[in-house]
Amino acid sequence: MVYSLGIDAGGTYTDAVLLNDDDNTIVATNKALTSYPDPIEGIKNAINGIDPNLLKDVRIVSVSTTLSTNTILEGTGFPVALILIGNYDIKQELPTPYYVKVAGGHNHNGVEQEALDEAGIRKFAGEVKDKVSAFAISSFFSIRNPEHEEKAKEIVREVTGHPVVCAHELSLDLGAFERATTAFFNAQLLPITEKFMETVEKDIKSRGISPKIFMLKCDGSVIGIKSALEKPIESVFSGPAGSLVGASFLSGKDTCAVIDVGGTSTDISVIQNGVPEISDEGAVVGGWKTRVKAIKMETSAMGGDSHVWVKDGKINIGPRRVIPLSRAAELFPDFLEMLKINPMPANTLISNNIQPTTFYMKSGYKPIGLTDLEKSVFDAVSDEPTSLRELRSRLNNRYPSSKVLDKLIQKRLIQTIGFTPTDALHILGDYTENNIEAAEIGASLLGKMCKLDPKGFALSVKQQFTRNMASHLVSFFLEGVPKEEVRKIFDLDVPVKFKVGIPVVLIGGPVVAYKEGLEEILDAEIILPEYSSVGNAAGALAAKGVRRVDFLIKPASMAAPDWEYYVFSELGRVSFHEYSDAMRYAKETGESLIMQYMKDAGLDPDHVDIDVIKEEIVPDGWDFPLQTHLRVIGVGSRLIDEDSA
16 A cells, blocks of 8 residues: 655644545544644644554655745744835835835846945845844846846845845746735745744654655645755745645535635635636735735635634634633643633723733744833743733733734734634534633623623624635625625625535534534535545645746847847746747746756656647737747646656
């Protein structure tokens, strides 16, 4: 027997799935709590639940994770500096206070517009190197000529030694601001993703097996661990991709919509005829538009472990993930008694970070760049649950401000404990894995703030969660319609249902608790497949190796458009005198990059399907294209047979 092992390290649980490669059947699964800040313990515990006698015959390990997506949603990534090169007109909020705009950049043909301000880059890098963990660089029209980004990267590495991400490495699409944002988020995730992949590989090898290790990418395909470690940004947003591919595999539906409820987020996506729908614009996560080629999806900061908090009598869910009260009572022996005597904060203090159910504890990350006020609050928090009353005592009878707590949470320095939808399910008997009494106490405290008894409060949380799921699904299909307007419809008591014309597959841990509620408000075939609770891990196994290479071919000059042609790609700019030579170069280079990619991933180049998609713009009266977009796509699914290699 030969097996494949799928692993998904999510925001709350880490799942392992063992697949029989002979008949594509699942033979074993296991779930373990995700460990913070280092996920390796959760990964070990998930794999430890699989029969070691079967593990010795594992040939493939494929990994998916929602950790990157959750970091963006929660705003808890590492601090990153952003270098903008060229004529950037900054009218939007940037995701970091550490940024600089310097001279440089190119035009649409890759010709230098202005000399690169190397001294300015060197000065900025030196000033912020101790305040950040990585750098992101975006130059105007780097998609036509990446020279300035590459030079800036060289300078930053020389000055700081920090990881650096360039925008042209991520996208060749137009949209300078979106490319800059994409580079920033991927730089922010580098330390997290790199650590994650290294720990997975280390644990796998410690078990005495040497399988091919793959990472699931954000477009629903897989990449070899070697390439993933060289460019970990390609695994960003892979969690939702895993749930989409896994939902199709588990339900047997080649076409379906998927609602994936995780610990931190709920993701909506669609697969058509077995192929994930890819976003033309790039993924949107946490309100930020990126240029990452990912599955088309909508992610909301609402999961099973989202913080449920009350303000002015209104129940709010999210956006932050917290440790559920029911789980905290299992982890910390004294927590239940602490919760019972926790006082109600004054109305002037009540906020999303300060509730009668919130406690704080250090996460284990080392502080960096703290203000004096932030440091005083951080030092007052213990390694175990700390109440607001304890914080006040340690801060000389002064309460910490919600703003300071928010900053420490954003910097991943403290972790919050609070009431969650998972706690609500414990009260209602839908999910009873942990301490029910802690959940009931929390519901009693919060229920008083909106005049509900504990069960009524739990029912309200579950109902709001279900309606949010339904409105997110409908909003996904109704592009251009404000989400807030769609959500209002589900609060109306009318005999009307939205009809969804394709099956809706539910993926996630206790997602079964919401199936009946969804059926009451949606006219759709709602499917809860077997093994739905480990759908992401199954998706990591069902995915194939896919490599897309894009080329843009256009005349060098409109004055004499048939004299010279530029070919723009991830390799930079190349010129040809003949259009046919430019096309030949694009096709051959695309195929070469695909074959090398498959080889590096451990996939057999002799079993790769290659397709070429060509889109031309030919003005009336022209004998040749004004512009040609060529996409070369390779799909591989068979490993290299090392016995015959």
